[in-house]
Amino acid sequence: MKTLADLKKIREKAQEDMKLRGGNVRIKIVVGMGTSGIAMGAREVMKTFLEEIAARNLTDVMVTQTGEKGLSSMEPVVDLIEEGKPKVTYGNMNPDKVKKVVVEHIVNGRVVSDYVVATGN
Amino acid sequence: MSLKRIDLLICCGSGCVSAGALKIKERFHEVLAEHNIANEVNIIETGCMGPCDYGPVMVIYPEGIFYKKVTVDDVAEIVAEHFVKGRPVSRLMLQDEEKTIAAKKDVPFYQKQVKVALENCGYINPESLDEYIATGGYEALGTVLTEMKPQDVINVIKDSGLRGRGGGGFPTHIKWQMVHDNKSDEKYIICNGDEGDPGAFMDRSLLEGDPHRVLEGMMIAAYAMGATNGFFYIRAEYPLAIKRIKMAIQQAKEVGLMGKDVFGSGFCFDAEVRTGAGAFVCGEEMALIHSIEGQRGNPTPKPPYPAVQGLWGKPTVVNNVETLGNISTIFRKGAQWFASMGTEKSKGTKVFALTGDIKNTGLVEVPMGITLRELIFDVGGGMIGDHKFKAVQLGGPSGGCLTVDHLDTGVDYESLKERGAMMGSGGVIVMNDDKCMVNVAKFFMDFCVEESCGKCSPCRIGLKQMLEILERITSGYGREGDIEELQRLGESISKLSLCGLGQTAPNPVLSTIRYFRDEYEAHIRDKSCSNKVCLDLMHFNIDKDRCIGCSLCARKCPVTCITGSREEKYTINQVDCVKCGNCFDVCPVKAIDKVPGIHPAVAANREALKKAAHNHED
Amino acid sequence: MYKEICAKYAPTKDNLIYILHEIQDTHPQHYISGEAVKDVSDYLKVPENHIYGVLTFYSMYSTKPRGKNIIRLCESPPCYIKGSDNILRKLKSILGVSVGETTKDGKFTLELCACLGVCGNAPVMMINEDVYGDLSEEKAEEIIDKIRGRN
Numbered sequence: 001m002k003t004l005a006d007l008k009k010i011r012e013k014a015q016e017d018m019k020l021r022g023g024n025v026r027i028k029i030v031v032g033m034g035t036s037g038i039a040m041g042a043r044e045v046m047k048t049f050l051e052e053i054a055a056r057n058l059t060d061v062m063v064t065q066t067g068e069k070g071l072s073s074m075e076p077v078v079d080l081i082e083e084g085k086p087k088v089t090y091g092n093m094n095p096d097k098v099k100k101v102v103v104e105h106i107v108n109g110r111v112v113s114d115y116v117v118a119t120g121n
Numbered sequence: 122m123s124l125k126r127i128d129l130l131i132c133c134g135s136g137c138v139s140a141g142a143l144k145i146k147e148r149f150h151e152v153l154a155e156h157n158i159a160n161e162v163n164i165i166e167t168g169c170m171g172p173c174d175y176g177p178v179m180v181i182y183p184e185g186i187f188y189k190k191v192t193v194d195d196v197a198e199i200v201a202e203h204f205v206k207g208r209p210v211s212r213l214m215l216q217d218e219e220k221t222i223a224a225k226k227d228v229p230f231y232q233k234q235v236k237v238a239l240e241n242c243g244y245i246n247p248e249s250l251d252e253y254i255a256t257g258g259y260e261a262l263g264t265v266l267t268e269m270k271p272q273d274v275i276n277v278i279k280d281s282g283l284r285g286r287g288g289g290g291f292p293t294h295i296k297w298q299m300v301h302d303n304k305s306d307e308k309y310i311i312c313n314g315d316e317g318d319p320g321a322f323m324d325r326s327l328l329e330g331d332p333h334r335v336l337e338g339m340m341i342a343a344y345a346m347g348a349t350n351g352f353f354y355i356r357a358e359y360p361l362a363i364k365r366i367k368m369a370i371q372q373a374k375e376v377g378l379m380g381k382d383v384f385g386s387g388f389c390f391d392a393e394v395r396t397g398a399g400a401f402v403c404g405e406e407m408a409l410i411h412s413i414e415g416q417r418g419n420p421t422p423k424p425p426y427p428a429v430q431g432l433w434g435k436p437t438v439v440n441n442v443e444t445l446g447n448i449s450t451i452f453r454k455g456a457q458w459f460a461s462m463g464t465e466k467s468k469g470t471k472v473f474a475l476t477g478d479i480k481n482t483g484l485v486e487v488p489m490g491i492t493l494r495e496l497i498f499d500v501g502g503g504m505i506g507d508h509k510f511k512a513v514q515l516g517g518p519s520g521g522c523l524t525v526d527h528l529d530t531g532v533d534y535e536s537l538k539e540r541g542a543m544m545g546s547g548g549v550i551v552m553n554d555d556k557c558m559v560n561v562a563k564f565f566m567d568f569c570v571e572e573s574c575g576k577c578s579p580c581r582i583g584l585k586q587m588l589e590i591l592e593r594i595t596s597g598y599g600r601e602g603d604i605e606e607l608q609r610l611g612e613s614i615s616k617l618s619l620c621g622l623g624q625t626a627p628n629p630v631l632s633t634i635r636y637f638r639d640e641y642e643a644h645i646r647d648k649s650c651s652n653k654v655c656l657d658l659m660h661f662n663i664d665k666d667r668c669i670g671c672s673l674c675a676r677k678c679p680v681t682c683i684t685g686s687r688e689e690k691y692t693i694n695q696v697d698c699v700k701c702g703n704c705f706d707v708c709p710v711k712a713i714d715k716v717p718g719i720h721p722a723v724a725a726n727r728e729a730l731k732k733a734a735h736n737h738e739d
Numbered sequence: 740m741y742k743e744i745c746a747k748y749a750p751t752k753d754n755l756i757y758i759l760h761e762i763q764d765t766h767p768q769h770y771i772s773g774e775a776v777k778d779v780s781d782y783l784k785v786p787e788n789h790i791y792g793v794l795t796f797y798s799m800y801s802t803k804p805r806g807k808n809i810i811r812l813c814e815s816p817p818c819y820i821k822g823s824d825n826i827l828r829k830l831k832s833i834l835g836v837s838v839g840e841t842t843k844d845g846k847f848t849l850e851l852c853a854c855l856g857v858c859g860n861a862p863v864m865m866i867n868e869d870v871y872g873d874l875s876e877e878k879a880e881e882i883i884d885k886i887r888g889r890n
Contacts, residue, residue, distance in 0.1 A: 001377045002385045004263040007254065014255035020128040020163070020182045021244065028183075033207040043205075046126070050161055054124040063126040064183050065207035136860045139872030173859025176872075319815030322856035357760070357799055358855055360868050398756055398797035401853055415755035416789075417796040474858060476817040482859040514816070548858070550817050564816055572853065574796070 016059045026060040027106055032077040034068025041094060042076035048095040049078075052102040061106060074117050080105060091117035127162040127204060128182040132243055134169025134326055135361060136483070137176040141193070145177055148196040156200055168330015170243030172230050173483040175215070180225045180243075187225035188213040230481050233500050235462065237470045238286075238323075238446035239486045242330035247365055250372040253333040259378055261452035262337050265344060266386035271301060274345040278448070280456035282468030287313055287404070287441030288519065288545050288621065290467070290534040296438050299428035300346040303436040308348040311432065311439045312339055314355035314362065315409055317401040318517030319568065320548030323472040324442035326484050328355065328362035331446070332369035336392065338445030340379070341452065343390050346438055351392035354409050357399060367394050401572035405620045406439040408574070419576045420620035441546070443472055463489030467533035471544070475501045477551040478508060487532075494528040497551055508553035512636070516545025518565045518572075519625030521632025522558065541632040543625070557654035558637040559644050562630045563591040569626035580623030583614040587630060596657040597719055597727070599645035604634055649718035656700040660720040663704075665690045667712035674704035674713065695720040741778035750783055755793055758783075759800060768804035769848070798852065806841040806848035808886055810834075812864040815854040823862035827851070829876040830864075833883055846887060 001007060019025055031037070031046045049063050071077050074091030080101075081087050088111055090101060097115055104110045129149065133142050146164060153159040170178050175189035186209045188199070195213060202208045215222040222228055236242075245252040253259070265274055279294035300308055312335060316324035328335060339351050355363050370392050373379040381389045395413050402408045403418040410432050412418040431437025447469060451459045460468045467489040473496065476482050480502030487496060493513060497503070504510055512522045515532075521542035523530065530536050534544050552561065566588045575581045587610050590603050611627030618624045634641060643649050650658035663674070663683075670687035682698050685691030693704070705713045719727075744761050748754040762775050771794060780787045794800045812818075812827055827838075834842050834849055841848040857863045860872030864879070871882055 004260070004267065004384070007259055007263055010251065011254045011257070011260075014251035018128075018245075018252060018255050020125065021130075022182070022185075031207075033205060035206065038206065046161075050124040050126060061124075062183060063124060065126070065204070067206060067208040135857045135870055136872060139857050139860050139863060139870040173857075176860060316856060317854060319854040320817040320858050321854075322858055325856045358852070358865070395753075396756070396760070398760065399799035399852070400797050412756070413753060415751075415753040415793070417792050419796075476858040476861060477820050482861075484859070518816075548817075550820065552820060556820070561816070564819055568815065568853070 019059070019062060024060060025062045026082065027062070028079075028081040029061065029063045029106075030066050030079040030081065031063065032067070032069045032071070032075065032079075033065040034075075036068065036072045037075045037077060040075040044095055045076045045078065045093045045098055048098040049102070052099055053106075056102070056107065058102075058106065071117065077117070086120040088116055089118040090115040125161060125163045128165060129162055130165050130167045130170075130180045130182070130243070132168075132170040132176065132178045133166040134173070134243070134329060135322070135359075136169060136173035137178060138361075140176040142177040144193050145179075145191055145196060148193045149200070152196050152200045153204075156205060158200075158204060162204065165246045166248070167244060168242045168247045169326035169484055171234075171239070171484045172228070172481055174481055175483075181209075184209065185224045185226060187215065187223070187228055189215055230483070230485070230500060230502065233491070233495060234486050235470050235488050236486050237450050237459075238327060238334070238443050238472055239330075239484065240450065241334065242326060242484075245331065247330050247332055248368055250333060250369070250376065253331070257453055258333055258449070259337055261449040262340055262378070263384050265341050265452060266384045266388050271345045271347065274341065275301060277452065277456045278345070281451045281459040282456075282463075282466075283444065283447055283451065283459065284467065284534065285441055286443035286447070286471065286546070288516070288543070290544060293440065293444055296428060296440070297342060297346050299426070300348070300436045300438050303429060305436050307350070307433075307435045308346060309432045309435055309437040310339055310343045310346065310348045310351045311406075311409065311413070311437060312351065312353045312445055313404065313406065313409060313439050313441050314353055314359070314366075315397055315404040316359075316442070316546060317356065317404050317572075318519070318546045318548050320476045320514070320517055320550045321474050321546040323474055323484055323547055325359050325362050327442050327446050327472075328353075328359070329365050332362075332365045333373070334449060335366070335442055335445045336369050336373060336379075338448035339392065339440075340383070340390055341448050342438065342440060342445065344388055346436075348438070349389050349391065351390065352413060352432070353392065353394045354397065354403070354413060355394060356397040356403075363394055363396060370394070400574070401568075402574045402620070402622050405622060408620065409439065410437065417574070419574050420622075422619060443547075464531060464533045466535055471532070471547055473532075473547045473549050475549050475551065477514075477549075478505050478553040478555075479503070479551040480505055489533045490531040492529050492531055493523065496532060496549065497528070501549075501551065504551070504553050508555065510551070511554045511556055512552045512558060512561075512633075514542075514550040514552070514561070514565075514629065515548070516543035516625075516628075517548045517550075518568050519543060519621065519628055520545045520548075521628045522552075522561070522636060523632075524636045526636075541628065541635055543628070555652055555654075557650050557652040558633045558640050559591065559595055559650070560654045562633040563588070563595055565629035566591055566626070569622065573622065573626075577617075577619040577623065579614045579617035580619070580626065583610055583617075584623070584626055586610055587614070587627065591630070594641065594644050595650070595655040597648045599648075601645065603645055604638065604641050607631075608634060647718065648724070651717050653715040653717055658719060659700075659715055659717050660695055660723070661693055661698065661700065661702075661705055662714050662716050662720075663691050663693060664712050664714060665692075667710055669710055669712070671709060673707050673709065677703045677707045679703065695722045696726050741775045742782065745779060745782040752783060752785055755779070755783060755785070755790065756797075759790075759794065763800060767807070768845075769806070769809055770801040770804050772802075804841070806845050808847050808866055809850060810847055810864055810866050810883075811850045811852040811855070813853070813855045813857075813862065814851040815858075817854075817858040818862040821861040823874075825876055826862050826864070826874050826879050829879050830883070833880055847883070 076093045284290040408418040408420040427437040653659040668690040675683040682694040863872045
């Protein structure tokens with residue numbers, strides 16, 4: 001390390017690794033992991049999100065979990081929360097649908113309307 | 122490879138470690154593996170988060186959920202419920218008057234705090250240089266080295282108003298300026314990590330929790346004064362702090378943040394760690410310097426000051442850990458920002474260690490000038506149980522006791538000194554109405570007698586004499602004039618001692634005499650300790666009406682001085698009683714009372730013995 | 740053996756404290772013998788009396804053999820306020836020794852020490868390099884029993 005610019009590079013990389021603790025996150029993915037969600041395969045959905053996002057090196061996305069949301073018939077349920085936009089809720093998710101959501105919605109910014117079960121709060 | 126979705130920050134400061142944090146960390150690894158989600162969670166060991174009393178504590182991001190008093194058995198539930206199902210475990214959250222507090226930011230303990238030196242403590246992994254850099258670390262050093270002249274650096278510190286956080290409150294920039302102005306082929310900077318004040322542990326926490334911050338502060342100081350070598354003098358009682366700072370030095374060297382030509386500026390710097398071997402007096406700067414040189418840690422008369430003739434006779438600055446911890450932030454956020462906090466003469470924030478009979482013991486950082494009431498009752502949560510606040514000892518064995526009348530005093534260097542206490546290193550020992558102030562003063566004096574290095578006679582002999590008088594008072598042999606004698610001795614010792622230890626050691630006695638004189642008088646005149654702490658000035662008594670004659674007390678008495686029967690009930694033979702308290706503890710019906718004052722039988726016995734000795738002499 | 744330890748350090752006086760630390764830490768009885776002092780004196784070329792001066796100044800060094808585990812109970816005011824005297828009484832009774840003494844089986848030496856800096860969890864004690872906080876009499880006994888069982 002010889003210049004302030006070198007330091008800045010390290011800082012930016014390190015900040016990405018710490019984004020869960022309150023960094024700049026563009027999209028927050030919240031997987032419903034209540035008992036019924038898990039029974040319907042929410043674990044696999046969660047795992048796929050984590051793998052897909054890591055594989056694509058998307059640094060401004062955060063994945064987290066929440067409890068039962070009361071949409072039992074549509075489990076597994078996933079919320080995508082983007083700053084300044086209405087929340088999008090996807091239902092009846094599975095790993096294949098996750099892959100599509102990652103490519104379409106998260107990378108290209110196009111909501112996959114076929115899977116949407118609710119929007120807004 | 123998988124993205125992480127949870128940052129689990131486990132406080133691994135010494136407080137939480139002493140309460141079992143490392144075992145909890147191991148358990149998390151096991152349980153996460155069982156659930157097959159080990160690769161989704163970052164387990165991060167952080168430095169002290171502050172609220173030691175709640176330990177072991179942890180914070181879970183992204184939600185920022187704060188769990189307290191976690192045990193190994195709770196880990197399975199945290200993982201199964203919170204990590205897997207997204208349902209945080211409310212049972213482990215802080216409960217505050219009916220409501221459950223989930224997020225760390227809402228915990229009242231943190232609300233009045235402003236973190237500068239402790240900014241990263243409990244938030245980053247102290248063993249990760251990257252995490253320190255992520256929070257803006259080494260940016261200040263880079264800017265200073267590439268854009269500022271040494272004199273400009275000193276001017277910024279002058280404008281910030283920063284004063285030494287180790288005790289005396291000497292303006293930091295003056296020390297730097299003196300060494301800067303002294304021409305010499307070699308100059309040294311020493312970080313004083315010989316934190317020994319009972320009740321103070323901020324330096325340990327900072328070295329353990331954010332070592333790079335202290336190192337960065339040291340390098341900026343070194344550049345300002347023209348030093349190329351630095352020493353961290355850390356007491357041997359802090360093995361983790363020693364390990365962490367050594368690691369930080371190593372990491373900084375590896376990436377070129379330390380060594381030759383840092384940031385291409387031509388600045389060269391090397392630092393190493395030196396340890397003590399158990400001597401309180403080594404916190405005094407000349408004693409510390411002698412200890413680094415491999416000698417007895419005796420202080421020597423000043424002048425010459427270390428800024429002129431310090432380590433190996435060269436100009437040396439000795440700065441406290443917390444002082445150095447403030448430096449990088451002052452450069453990143455500006456001297457004006459720092460000076461906007463605090464009072465006219467005491468700028469910025471101060472870290473305090475809250476201990477004693479207070480609900481939230483732990484480490485807090487608040488703006489200078491905060492009142493004792495806010496510090497003790499708002500941040501500290503007030504007293505444990507139904508007890509009332511009685512006194513607070515500020516500044517450890519060098520400081521003084523303040524009372525309920527001083528609760529609205531602002532905490533800054535001058536206000537405290539005026540009232541007979543001192544900032545010291547920031548130890549705040551809170552005492553409830555059960556405490557006997559004479560006994561407390563004796564205890565502090567005992568500490569100073571033990572730790573006096575013996576070099577100068579006012580401290581070596583004078584303190585011992587003060588202790589003897591205090592022992593006399595607390596064992597029922599106090600005489601009229603003892604209080605005045607203590608004051609006279611105390612004042613002379615303060616004036617005549619060679620170093621800070623002796624100069625300040627009488628403070629606890631002098632301040633308790635000032636504010637609790639009636640307790641001294643009761644001990645001397647009435648031979649009575651109203652709080653029933655001084656064993657010679659109280660006795661145990663069995664109340665015959667309540668006694669059920671079970672004989673348990675008599676069986677547990679180590680000197681068989683309790684006799685009686687089921688019908689007659691039991692009595693204590695006061696002359697033989699050693700006041701061990703066993704009977705008091707075991708009585709199933711609480712029929713035994715502690716009574717203030719010497720029992721008449723014991724007093725008579727003492728008189729008889731005195732007469733016999735007198736006759737013998739004749 | 741002492742000469743080997745010395746040789747790890749440069750023969751300058753400022754290394755005295757570290758050499759003494761290492762000699763003591765590596766000795767099974769955690770102390771610094773007269774023989775060790777002599778070796779260090781030869782190596783650093785400083786008189787033995789200087790070494791004894793340093794040795795007796797710092798409370799962590801011992802010139803007497805000690806137990807396998809060194810218990811250091813904090814006797815500072817914050818711990819005292821939280822009842823360290825009860826813990827001391829308990830330790831004395833379960834170990835059967837007074838302060839400064841070693842148990843007959845050579846497993847424990849009981850010592851008092853100044854502040855360990857873990858005052859938020861008072862009362863505390865340090866056994867070797869491990870700190871135990873929030874002590875109660877029961878907890879202190881449990882800890883001792885556990886260590887006793889281990890070695």
